[in-house]
Amino acid sequence: MKFIKFLLSLSALLGLVYILNKPIPIQTPTPEDPTKTKETLIPPIGPFVSPFTGFWQNAESLSDFVPQKLEVPEMKGKVKILFDERMVPHIFAENLEDAAYAQGYVTAKFRLFQMELASRASGGRLAEIVGPDALENDKLKRRQGILVGAERAAAAWKESKEVSAIMDAYTAGINKYISELSPRQYPVEFKLMGFKPELWNTYKSALVKKYMDQTLCFGEDDLESSNALKILGADTFKRLYPELNPKQSPVIPTGTPWNFKASKPAEKPAVQEAIGLIRHKVYEKERGVLGSNNWAVAGSKTLSGKPILANDPHLKLTLPSIWFELQIHTPEANFYGVSVPGVPGVLIGFNEHYAWGETNVGQDVNDWYQISWTDQAKTSYQYDGSVKKAKIVIDSIKVRGMEKAVMDTVRWTEWGPIVYDSNESGWHDLAMHWIGHEAPNPDELLTFVGLAQGKNHGDYKQALTQYDFPAQNFVFAAKDGDIAITPNGKFPIKNKEQGRFVQDGSSSKNGWAGFIPRDQVPTTKNPKRGFVSSANQHSTDPSYPYYYNSPYFDHYRGRYLNKRLSEMDSITAEDFMKLQNDNFSLHASEGLPAMLAQVDTTQLSAVQKPIFDKLKAWDFRFDKDKVEPVIFTNWWDKFYEMTFDEVMVWKDSIPILMPEKWRVVELTANSPSDIIFDDKKTPERESAKQIATASFLATLKDLSTELVKPDFAWATYRKFSIMHLARIPAFSRMDLPVGGYGQALNAIAGGNGPSWRMIVELGDEIKAYGLFPGGQSGNPGSPFYATDLDKWVKGEYNELYFMKNAEDKRKPTLFSIDIN
Amino acid sequence: MKKFGLQTLIILVLGSIAQYFFPFWSIAVVAALVGFFFKYENSAASFAAGTAAVTLLWSSYAGFLNSANANQLADQIGVLFKVGSGYLVPATGLIGGLLGGFGAQTGTLLRKLFEKEEAVA
Numbered sequence: 042m043k044f045i046k047f048l049l050s051l052s053a054l055l056g057l058v059y060i061l062n063k064p065i066p067i068q069t070p071t072p073e074d075p076t077k078t079k080e081t082l083i084p085p086i087g088p089f090v091s092p093f094t095g096f097w098q099n100a101e102s103l104s105d106f107v108p109q110k111l112e113v114p115e116m117k118g119k120v121k122i123l124f125d126e127r128m129v130p131h132i133f134a135e136n137l138e139d140a141a142y143a144q145g146y147v148t149a150k151f152r153l154f155q156m157e158l159a160s161r162a163s164g165g166r167l168a169e170i171v172g173p174d175a176l177e178n179d180k181l182k183r184r185q186g187i188l189v190g191a192e193r194a195a196a197a198w199k200e201s202k203e204v205s206a207i208m209d210a211y212t213a214g215i216n217k218y219i220s221e222l223s224p225r226q227y228p229v230e231f232k233l234m235g236f237k238p239e240l241w242n243t244y245k246s247a248l249v250k251k252y253m254d255q256t257l258c259f260g261e262d263d264l265e266s267s268n269a270l271k272i273l274g275a276d277t278f279k280r281l282y283p284e285l286n287p288k289q290s291p292v293i294p295t296g297t298p299w300n301f302k303a304s305k306p307a308e309k310p311a312v313q314e315a316i317g318l319i320r321h322k323v324y325e326k327e328r329g330v331l332g333s334n335n336w337a338v339a340g341s342k343t344l345s346g347k348p349i350l351a352n353d354p355h356l357k358l359t360l361p362s363i364w365f366e367l368q369i370h371t372p373e374a375n376f377y378g379v380s381v382p383g384v385p386g387v388l389i390g391f392n393e394h395y396a397w398g399e400t401n402v403g404q405d406v407n408d409w410y411q412i413s414w415t416d417q418a419k420t421s422y423q424y425d426g427s428v429k430k431a432k433i434v435i436d437s438i439k440v441r442g443m444e445k446a447v448m449d450t451v452r453w454t455e456w457g458p459i460v461y462d463s464n465e466s467g468w469h470d471l472a473m474h475w476i477g478h479e480a481p482n483p484d485e486l487l488t489f490v491g492l493a494q495g496k497n498h499g500d501y502k503q504a505l506t507q508y509d510f511p512a513q514n515f516v517f518a519a520k521d522g523d524i525a526i527t528p529n530g531k532f533p534i535k536n537k538e539q540g541r542f543v544q545d546g547s548s549s550k551n552g553w554a555g556f557i558p559r560d561q562v563p564t565t566k567n568p569k570r571g572f573v574s575s576a577n578q579h580s581t582d583p584s585y586p587y588y589y590n591s592p593y594f595d596h597y598r599g600r601y602l603n604k605r606l607s608e609m610d611s612i613t614a615e616d617f618m619k620l621q622n623d624n625f626s627l628h629a630s631e632g633l634p635a636m637l638a639q640v641d642t643t644q645l646s647a648v649q650k651p652i653f654d655k656l657k658a659w660d661f662r663f664d665k666d667k668v669e670p671v672i673f674t675n676w677w678d679k680f681y682e683m684t685f686d687e688v689m690v691w692k693d694s695i696p697i698l699m700p701e702k703w704r705v706v707e708l709t710a711n712s713p714s715d716i717i718f719d720d721k722k723t724p725e726r727e728s729a730k731q732i733a734t735a736s737f738l739a740t741l742k743d744l745s746t747e748l749v750k751p752d753f754a755w756a757t758y759r760k761f762s763i764m765h766l767a768r769i770p771a772f773s774r775m776d777l778p779v780g781g782y783g784q785a786l787n788a789i790a791g792g793n794g795p796s797w798r799m800i801v802e803l804g805d806e807i808k809a810y811g812l813f814p815g816g817q818s819g820n821p822g823s824p825f826y827a828t829d830l831d832k833w834v835k836g837e838y839n840e841l842y843f844m845k846n847a848e849d850k851r852k853p854t855l856f857s858i859d860i861n
Numbered sequence: 862m863k864k865f866g867l868q869t870l871i872i873l874v875l876g877s878i879a880q881y882f883f884p885f886w887s888i889a890v891v892a893a894l895v896g897f898f899f900k901y902e903n904s905a906a907s908f909a910a911g912t913a914a915v916t917l918l919w920s921s922y923a924g925f926l927n928s929a930n931a932n933q934l935a936d937q938i939g940v941l942f943k944v945g946s947g948y949l950v951p952a953t954g955l956i957g958g959l960l961g962g963f964g965a966q967t968g969t970l971l972r973k974l975f976e977k978e979e980a981v982a
Contacts, residue, residue, distance in 0.1 A: 043970070046973075047973070047974055053963050054889055054893075054964060054966075054967050057963055058886045061886075087885040088884060090923075093885065093922070096934060097922070097927065100929070100934040102929035102931075769941065772937055823933075
């Protein structure tokens with residue numbers, strides 16, 4: 042009897058422990074589509090709720106930050122890290138390597154989950170922690186050659202003595218933090234998802250770098266363009282998709298002379314190959330991601346008489362942010378700015394002499410080639426009149442919850458990897474040729490060392506020569522009065538229209554003819570107009586002797602920015618804060634009047650007419666509490682779709698290029714009777730008039746229930762949210778009251794937006810302002826998790842605390858780490 | 862009552878130490894040891910004492926961490942699991958309490974296996 046009682050009690054206890062220790066799958070709505078559910082593993086309850094090991098341990102308070110001392114025998118000198126009231130680390134080191142070690146340590150301390158996730162997502166190792174849902178991502182990364190690109194980058198960095206010393210120190214700093222960590226100190230996401238942080242290495246840093254490459258210089262529309270050309274014919278294609286916008290206002294001012302002879306001018310037009318319709322289902326492309334601005338004005342245009350520089354890179358906004366803020370002080374240099382967790386150094390920032398920043402250049406450096414197989418097993422292909430063997434790489438992908446790893450085969454050709462599974466014919470496939478597959482200059486990361494340690498324009502120019510990709514518009518403004526901008530990077534030499542369409546991969550002649558020499562990369566210094574700027578638009582006017590293209594060039598922000606900068610005078614930092622938060626859209630100001638002019642107002646009812654009049658009176662600002670932005674954007678979409686019915690019909694079945702916004706505006710304004718406005722479904726011949734009227738009425742019908750809502754406005758309608766990196770809604774900040782628009786300087790749209798707003802006033806004393814939507818800590822339980830989000834929403838700034846030395850006492854120190 | 866207080870204290874102290882080094886279930890082992898070495902009249906009393914002690918330990922530690930954090934993380938975890946964040950501290954206490962209760966009871970029943978029938982009577 043006693044024994045049975047004991048056994049019963051013991052089994053109850055063991056059962057309880059077993060249940061509490063076992064992850065239980067539950068059904069939860071997917072964040073992307075709330076109507077669909079997916080099986081989510083919830084963490085084992087016991088370890089997760091135990092206040093000794095679980096999430097309660099991540100509930101952080103200010104009193105947790107007690108001064109820390111570290112012993113690092115392998116470090117050369119001593120390091121002092123002082124954290125200000127926003128938890129920004131100010132690293133005081135005796136040399137750059139020690140500073141990199143400290144940067145690694147503090148970045149891991151605040152952003153470990155982010156680093157782990159970024160390297161896994163980029164390296165195709167997500168399924169290992171989240172299960173079959175991520176298998177497609179993991180396969181795609183292999184097929185896009187991201188892993189190979191990262192391996193080559195890591196290997197290249199090792200060839201540079203300086204870069205590898207910095208990388209090794211940075212990695213050692215991260216691993217020092219990870220190896221000191223006990224499971225109860227793991228970031229809460231590790232506890233939720235039930236996995237452990239891995240030790241860091243250079244390859245992982247290269248994967249993070251590849252993630253940036255993919256975000257910034259991966260974009261192309263080759264398959265889409267080839268299909269559009271095939272379906273619409275050359276004439277219509279040219280009319281709908283012109284490469285040159287007559288209104289363009291390029292980065293390098295129009296009329297800037299080229300003081301060189303192009304090594305190989307782009308004259309010979311690319312051969313149009315009869316490739317036929319391409320029916321691959323293309324991987325999802327991130328559209329409209331880019332909306333970065335940067336500019337600098339000379340002292341002649343400012344109140345202080347010294348230059349001011351501004352930069353707001355637009356990227357996917359997440360919590361935590363892509364950026365981590367810090368200052369580094371060594372005997373060689375004192376600099377401040379933002380870094381990307383996983384990569385050492387400061388990418389955008391300033392030192393005691395000048396400030397620098399970047400926007401994306403976006404030129405197409407990713408081209409597709411059709412491969413003709415010589416055998417059905419696809420082991421060899423035609424190349425320059427002979428048969429070449431493909432390199433077949435078989436890789437295994439671990440998947441959580443599956444016993445066996447999933448195998449995937451990638452075929453590599455001379456051009457690059459075959460990305461898509463075979464089309465119906467079986468004898469042809471498409472190979473991708475991306476600059477990101479190539480080994481970079483081993484010294485590429487020294488660009489940012491050079492920028493951080495430089496003193497003047499000469500140092501800036503020298504630093505840029507080491508930089509390969511993703512190509513960036515590097516803006517510069519110095520205390521000594523110089524301003525400059527350079528669309529900088531490694532640019533392929535192309536024939537006219539080369540790389541716009543899929544090309545024949547059987548001839549090496551269709552490849553890039555080398556790269557543009559660095560002294561022929563366009564740049565401008567102290568232009569007469571007194572400012573330099575970029576907003577992802579064309580780099581140059583058409584007189585630049587090399588051909589380049591991109592489906593992603595901006596056509597509105599850059600023009601508006603240049604117009605504003607020429608008008609402005611006696612500029613202060615506050616003026617630039619307003620400019621960065623400017624919601625005016627040139628797209629609306631040019632598109633809407635053209636559309637309104639076409640509407641047949643006699644067809645409007647007494648309810649519809651006031652809405653028409655309201656739109657007519659709109660100031661084209663996408664402010665959060667206005668209703669016009671909602672009506673305009675909905676009308677625009679409908680008008681666009683109805684206009685391009687002949688392209689839209691193909692959209693669901695094949696990849697096809699959509700015309701650019703500016704061209705649609707131009708056609709509406711200048712050629713309202715163009716055949717493109719004809720609705721193919723009706724026997725009548727429509728013009729812009731019928732399309733504009735019909736789409737306007739349809740829009741009002743669609744919005745009829747919205748229009749009567751008392752809180753109906755741009756912000757409440759579009760519901761802009763900043764999601765947690767793992768898309769956990771509880772850790773995200775939803776429905777933010779923000780304005781902005783993709784074609785406005787304040788380019789908040791579709792989950793993207795100004796990821797770091799920075800303004801630097803040069804002068805004897807540097808004054809800088811900056812802010813990113815988030816906080817320094819990646820821990821949702823930290824007071825520093827979303828610290829600055831409200832300020833960002835309101836368009837406010839922090840004055841950045843640029844410490845002169847470790848004894849600087851102008852602001853309090855919240856926390857400190859002393860090494861050695 | 863004095864005995865109850867001493868048992869609670871031992872569970873609090875030993876339990877905290879054990880859980881610092883070992884997984885969450887170590888609290889059940891501590892409770893079982895206390896249940897084994899303290900002579901309970903019956904297993905129900907042992908269960909009650911173990912439950913009370915660990916509920917106190919888990920809920921007060923969680924409550925302390927939570928108040929220092931001004932509910933910030935609890936609010937988000939509450940949203941994640943679709944429970945009011947106010948329930949998280951009591952729920953934590955309850956789960957710990959069950960481990961403590963079953964642990965202590967099992968310890969007591971184990972001891973009774975070695976005790977002679979007459980000694981108890």
